[in-house]
Amino acid sequence: QSVLTQPPSASGTPGQRVTISCSGSSSNIGSNYVFWYQQLPGTAPKLLIDRNNQRPSGVPDRFSGSKSGTSASLAISGLRSEDEADYYCAAWDDSLSRYVFGTGTKVTVL
């Protein structure tokens, strides 16, 4: 079972803002960077947010990340149909000495 907890689903209409939470602990989010990945249906994951809030080249500025204490969030503003995907947070866990992914959130554009 994952040590990073995300809501199983989130949804919004085109143009809306959607926020996905990622809850961890002091040994992972609380002391290390958080990363976010987007996985479109049938494809490999893609790095969406690096080091809590950094967007890799090519990632639209509609996507933003934040971190506070032992929790992190991914926000998608101006939601578009192509944003329908699974989203995962991730971090290194110092206690477990392993990389951990969140449980994943399926975003649906209504």
Place this chain on the structure above:
Amino acid sequence: EVQLLESGGGLVQPGGSLRLSCTASGFTFNSYGMSWVRQAPGKGLEWVSGISGSGGSTYYADSVKGRFTISRDNSKNTLYLQMNSLRAEDTAVYYCAKDVGSGMPDAFDVWGQGTMVTVSS
């Protein structure tokens, strides 16, 4: 173009072995850590194992420790995952992923297309 290409997946019986390979191109392979990440059918992502750019440090998930071995041949730009004592719960798509740094697993900025491993009798 930066690219990762996995191979070696297939059908194997419980208790059997399989070796996955991941051939890299388009970047200086020995400068970056690499990891294997798997995804069981209809399930989420699970990090399996990682290795530093030099190959001197390795990291494993508890679920595979003692059964899987990660290695790399920097002269061949290739990452490996030797999987022994395979179980049904190891059935998944296995992705290799490039790290943004050279040490312990960090952000994975390049992913392969994945190779399917099915453990079944």
